[in-house]
Amino acid sequence: LEYAPEESVIALVTHDSFLTANGHRELRRYILDTCRIHNLHLCPTNLFLNQGADVRTCVLILEKTRDKKGKVNVSNRPASIDEFRRILQNEAFQQYPLEDLLLDDSRDSSEFVIGVPKQIAALFGERRLSEVAPCITGISTGEDKKYLRSEQSNEFSIPFYKNPASRKFYAAPDGYLCSNYDEVGRTVSNFMIRNKELIFRGGLSCSSMGVKFGATIRPKDSACGVNPNVIIEDERRWWLLSFLNSRLCLYVTRGVIIRGNMITAGYASRIPVPQLDKKTLQLLASFGVAGFETARSGNSISKIKAAIDDTIEDALDLSVDTRTLLGEFEQDSTRLA
Numbered sequence: 440l441e442y443a444p445e446e447s448v449i450a451l452v453t454h455d456s457f458l459t460a461n462g463h464r465e466l467r468r469y470i471l472d473t474c475r476i477h478n479l480h481l482c483p484t485n486l487f488l489n490q491g492a493d494v495r496t497c498v499l500i501l502e503k504t505r506d507k508k509g510k511v512n513v514s515n516r517p518a519s520i521d522e523f524r525r526i527l528q529n530e531a532f533q534q535y536p537l538e539d540l541l542l543d544d545s546r547d548s549s550e551f552v553i554g555v556p557k558q559i560a561a562l563f564g565e566r567r568l569s570e571v572a573p574c575i576t577g578i579s580t581g582e583d584k585k586y587l588r589s590e591q592s593n594e595f596s597i598p599f600y601k602n603p604a605s606r607k608f609y610a611a612p613d614g615y616l617c618s619n620y621d622e623v624g625r626t627v628s629n630f631m632i633r634n635k636e637l638i639f640r641g642g643l644s645c646s647s648m649g650v651k652f653g654a655t656i657r658p659k660d661s662a663c664g665v666n667p668n669v670i671i672e673d674e675r676r677w678w679l680l681s682f683l684n685s686r687l688c689l690y691v692t693r694g695v696i697i698r699g700n701m702i703t704a705g706y707a708s709r710i711p712v713p714q715l716d717k718k719t720l721q722l723l724a725s726f727g728v729a730g731f732e733t734a735r736s737g738n739s740i741s742k743i744k745a746a747i748d749d750t751i752e753d754a755l756d757l758s759v760d761t762r763t764l765l766g767e768f769e770q771d772s773t774r775l776a
Contacts, residue, residue: 440469443503449474455481455497456699458551461706464504467549474501475509476537481516481553483523483682495698510534515554542695546709552695556761559691562711569708571679572671576704577638577663578620581629587614593616600644607684607744608727610644610655617663621630638662643669643680647702652692654683656731667707677727678720681747682712684730686769687755694768719754723747 443449457463470476476602478500486496495516512532524532542563552560568574578599580586588595597620598612617623624632632638641659644650649664650677657663659672671679682688684696688710697706730743752762 440475440501440503445503447503448477448501448613449498451501452482452496453499455495456697456720458497458553459696459698461548464548467551469515470499470501471537471541471549473503473505473508475504476501476511477509478512478532479540479551480512480523480527480532483517483520484522486523494509500770507537511540513540513553538594540730550696554764556758556764558755558757558761559687559695562691562713563599565697565711565713567708567710568669568710571675571712572668572669573634573637573644574667574704574708575634575637575663576665577633578624579631579633579665580616581627581631583614585632586617586620586623589614591615598660598661599664600657600666600668602647602653602666603644603653604648605651605653606655607653608655608680608730608740609732612661613664620662632742637670638668640670640672640752641676642671643683645669645683645702646676648700652689652702653681654680655734656680658744659702665703667702667704669707674724675735677731678715679712679726680727680750681723681730683710684744684747685749686765687751687757690768713751713755715751715754719750722750724749750760 440449448464457466460722473752476499478498480498482496484495487494511534512530513535514526514532517526540551540553542548542552546567547563547634587599591598594617595615596618597616599614600610601613602609620632623630628703637664639660641661642657643654644657644663645654645667656676657668669679692702692707692710696709726743726747730740730747733740733743748765752765757765
């Protein structure tokens, strides 16, 4: 891009984590400063499967120019290569002003957003998770087999949560951290203790890997790993637990904020948390408690989860189309993210 002459046209095929990942922030800004974006298309996940690559990719058509006028031709991810071919051949694109495709709040990093309803995009102008409670990362052991055990003992006594993954509301510890963790942190270079003043406070432990996103209660006096952890010990944790396990939160996290598979505390801290009335918060808190107790007993949380989604979406007066999108995304976020 830097050496391309003015008015040259550039086709870029890349993993679509480029659209949102912090590591590509400067390249995104360089493109926005120096190029006009004519086309942005999300590709089917099986486009390069015959080459052994099952990856989510996108295509950008750029023009090196200072003239940024004109809308961007966009298509969301299709289900198949045949559908993608039809979209391209028939130019079945949607057109958007560039500003409608970017997160340009000072808290964001010029991420590209595709197919996001205006009702959801508007939430990014409201408060974020970090404004509700600290969202932190904790201990990176560098070698879990050495410093974690599956059974609790005097030598390994500290409950440790490192990635609840799809375990929502309640999760047993992922293991038990060595009791002399503090000494190890001082003497072992790759055993890193971050946010030491907060990691033993209670709150919520969130998913860090995979397409799904959710949260579970992390009790006081337990430790956390490098996954996002929200430090919140008062009664607000119950309604926040419900919100973080909602399909709306799944969508804004995995469909907007980060398209890659690793969710860090930095990404999670930017999750928009809408202002809800007292009655709605009380209802969500009751669902959070019920979800925790139900999951802890090993029973299905599906009805509670559905009630949470309905409560949030009713309170925000989301349209039928937006609700349909959220439901489809929850069912097939691997394809749609």
